[in-house]
Amino acid sequence: MGTAEQLADLEKAGDVVYQNSRYGNTYVIDRPGLNDTFDSGVPIVHLGQIEGIDALVAGYPADWSSVLLWCSRRTTEARSAGRGDSDTAARLAAWDATQADVDAHPAQAWDLSVDTAAVEPVEAAQLIHALLSRRGEVDRPQ
Structure with missing residues (x-):
């Protein structure tokens, strides 16, 4: 969970790998969050769009x-x-x-x-x- 200001900071830093709006919310996959998840184990990313999968694979290279x-x-x-x-x-x-x-x-x-x-x-x-x-x-x- 984050604020609009935090999202703006991530965007400014180029750390948004993918974002999508659904159900009145904005969902973001961000580089710092992925880094933290990789540091603690095997990351699991929930995506509902092929575009999101493509953005993740291109924007955060790993053996997905x-x-x-x-x-x-x-x-x-x-x-x-x-x-x-x-x-x-x-x-x-x-x-x-x-x-x-x-x-x-x-x-x-x-x-x-x-x-x-x-x-x-x-x-x-x-x-x-x-x-x-x-x-x-x-x-x-x-």
């Missing part, structure tokens, strides 16, 4: 792995309603935009795709950990 966590529109709607979200329509519009983005970039190579309606969060985490372990990016659990 890409994981598509996905569920159907129907599941998205049910989950939003189940949480009592007041912005379900906006979330479905975001789902539609993301689906169009994925469809428009069929060449996007995902290192792993997970259907979150079929795979529990713990299993998804295990699949991601296994992917990173195969790539030598994390130690295997003991």
Whole structure:
């Protein structure tokens, strides 16, 4: 979380790798935050746009792995309603935009795709950990 002034400082310093506005908020991936995350372990960056992935890979070179966590529109709607979200329509519009983005970039190579309606969060985490372990990016659990 940050202020408009902090965002302006990041922009002035050239430290904004990617920013996006959605749900009335501005989301930023910033270089200092990535540096801190890399210093403390394996970073996980949540992005909903291919443009964001491209900006991250180009703006912060690293050996990134890409994981598509996905569920159907129907599941998205049910989950939003189940949480009592007041912005379900906006979330479905975001789902539609993301689906169009994925469809428009069929060449996007995902290192792993997970259907979150079929795979529990713990299993998804295990699949991601296994992917990173195969790539030598994390130690295997003991």
